[in-house]
Amino acid sequence: MSSSPTRVLVLNSGSSSLKYQLLDMRDSSRLAVGLVERIGEQTSRLKHTHVTNGDTREQNGPIADHEAALKAVAEELSRDGLGLDSPELAAIGHRVVHGGMFFTEPTLIDDQVLTEVERLIPVAPLHNPANLTGIRTAQSLRPELPQVAVFDTAFHTTMPESAARYAIDPKIADRHRIRRYGFHGTSHAYVSRETARLLxxxxxxxxxxxxxxxxxxxxxxxxxxxxxxxxxxxxxxxxxxxxxxxxxxxxxxxxxxxxxxxxxxxxxxxxxxxxxxxxxxxxxxxxxxxxxxxxxxxxxxxxxxxxxxxxxxxxxxxxxxxxxxxxxxxxxxxxxxxxxxxxxxxxxxxxxxxxxxxxxxxxxxxxxxxxxxxxxxxxxxxxxxxxxxxxxxxxxxxxxxxxxx
Incomplete structure (x- = not known):
């Protein structure tokens, strides 16, 4: 066992789903992966895989909300000895879809971050509310653990103004935060870097x-x-x-x-x-x-x-x-x-x-x-x-x- 924690739990909260992966950053290996879907319905499903031994388990039945979903995930991880209370868990990383121009890199989550993500809901009404729910639920389960927001838009904040601006009145655009933000940023960052490595x-x-x-x-x-x-x-x-x-x-x-x-x-x-x-x-x-x-x-x-x-x-x-x-x-x-x-x-x-x-x-x-x-x-x-x-x-x-x- 390492002297400092090396595991990161990645949470991707959608409007009615929760994807998760637990990774060991010593070798970037996956320890567990899973998906909770149809949250809030009678037909909710949780599929969990313990990657190390290949064991897959499934739960079917109502999961009321994201808090219940994350608690169910925590229980599944605990069954594999990988629970949220593990001293090996270094942080929880959250995918947040819209970070606007305020967030240009991964950010430790505090009250100010949550307030800004909430302010961006009008430009990401389907995604940011679910992301916020996932963050707040994770904080309630491990309040002392570092929680990090990784923004889909961050990689694109390097665009020059000539590419990011629409050709409309700048005062109106700025008042309503209208500009080109871009999405899938974590994918574009990863793939562009891996392509260079391939070459x-x-x-x-x-x-x-x-x-x-x-x-x-x-x-x-x-x-x-x-x-x-x-x-x-x-x-x-x-x-x-x-x-x-x-x-x-x-x-x-x-x-x-x-x-x-x-x-x-x-x-x-x-x-x-x-x-x-x-x-x-x-x-x-x-x-x-x-x-x-x-x-x-x-x-x-x-x-x-x-x-x-x-x-x-x-x-x-x-x-x-x-x-x-x-x-x-x-x-x-x-x-x-x-x-x-x-x-x-x-x-x-x-x-x-x-x-x-x-x-x-x-x-x-x-x-x-x-x-x-x-x-x-x-x-x-x-x-x-x-x-x-x-x-x-x-x-x-x-x-x-x-x-x-």
């Missing part, structure tokens, strides 16, 4: 376009380890076509739907966030099913796929222009890591920019970072599995260690 270079010497393609999707232009542009904006709605979100849209469409379509603000919000994107175009938001339908000759699915790729290709080209020099394009997250046809289609026709994939390498499935571009390619194309939990744990542990010196 055998220092992140400070590498320019990378990161494509985080999951049900939510975002792109970033990373210059020498610093984000200089990203596709999501004030909210996660802007940018790429996503599973259920529209991505980029003429703002006048909203006025048209209100004035001509007679839709309310809430109805338009639901349409753009939950009933658009791939789902809105073809009724499916699972890329595997969409590709199956495309291969079977389904024209609706093919159009949805083509729109998805068209938008993705536009962002690759735009960020190539922003960076001026690109060393690598990295695909990550569920679709990016697993959908070879998406990767192939996204760079098809961009050979003039030095981009191409090797068909055989692209078809190979693997767990680790890998290159899928032809040997000697001017711009490397990579598949780099993201690990947001490890990134949160790493940032949390580094901050706690720094403060304990």
């Amino acid at each position: 055998g270079k220092d992140p400070a010497d590498v320019n990378v376009i990161v494509l985080h393609l999951g049900n939510g999707a975002s792109a970033s232009a990373v210059e020498g380890g610093r984000c200089v542009d990203t596709s999501m904006g004030l909210t996660p709605l802007e940018g790429l076509v996503m599973g259920t979100r529209s991505g980029d849209l003429d703002p006048a469409v909203i006025f048209h739907l209100e004035r001509v379509g007679g839709m309310s603000t809430d109805e338009i919000d639901t349409l753009l966030n939950k009933r658009s994107g791939l789902f809105g175009l073809c009724g499916d938001n699972d890329m595997r099913e969409i590709r199956r339908r495309v291969d079977a000759g389904d024209e609706e699915a093919k159009l949805a796929f083509d729109i998805y790729i068209h938008r993705l290709k536009k962002y690759i080209g735009a960020y190539y222009a922003v960076l001026g020099r690109v060393d690598a394009v990295a695909f990550t997250a569920g679709v990016g890591e697993n959908a070879a046809p998406v990767r192939e289609a996204a760079v098809a026709g961009l050979e003039g920019l030095g981009l191409a994939v090797d068909a055989e390498l692209n078809a190979v499935r693997g767990d680790g970072p890998r290159l899928i571009s032809p040997e000697g390619a001017r711009v490397k194309v990579a598949v780099v599995p993201t690990d947001e939990e490890l990134e949160i744990a790493t940032q949390t542990y580094a901050l706690v260690e720094k403060n304990s010196r």
Whole structure:
């Protein structure tokens, strides 16, 4: 046993879910992972895995709220000898979606931090309240333990004002905190750094376009380890076509739907966030099913796929222009890591920019970072599995260690 605690519990609180991982930062190994879903319903489920011995347990039945969920998680961890009361637990790291411009790095949580996260609820109404609940519940269970907030937006705070500002009256924008914040920051930070490692270079010497393609999707232009542009904006709605979100849209469409379509603000919000994107175009938001339908000759699915790729290709080209020099394009997250046809289609026709994939390498499935571009390619194309939990744990542990010196 080490002389100082080395374990970090990572909590990711959603509106009706709680994901968690317990890691030992001596070797970044996972000790336990789990998920509580459908919190507040009669059909709640807790799935817990003790990674060391592979034992998986499941609970089914009502879990009233996040406090009850975290207490149930604590009990499961205790059954494995990994409880929240363990002296080996160094800190709890919390994913917080929106940190605005106030939080640019991992932050020890105190009352001031909680107040500021609460003030940001209007620009993250679905995420920040759940994040706050998770933090307060964890504090009640271990009040003396360091709690660290790691913000999705922090990595993008290095964007220059020319990229972060919208072209509207600055006084109105500042009054209402309207600017481009970006999201998936922990993923973009991790993947850009791992891509540099894959190339055998220092992140400070590498320019990378990161494509985080999951049900939510975002792109970033990373210059020498610093984000200089990203596709999501004030909210996660802007940018790429996503599973259920529209991505980029003429703002006048909203006025048209209100004035001509007679839709309310809430109805338009639901349409753009939950009933658009791939789902809105073809009724499916699972890329595997969409590709199956495309291969079977389904024209609706093919159009949805083509729109998805068209938008993705536009962002690759735009960020190539922003960076001026690109060393690598990295695909990550569920679709990016697993959908070879998406990767192939996204760079098809961009050979003039030095981009191409090797068909055989692209078809190979693997767990680790890998290159899928032809040997000697001017711009490397990579598949780099993201690990947001490890990134949160790493940032949390580094901050706690720094403060304990």
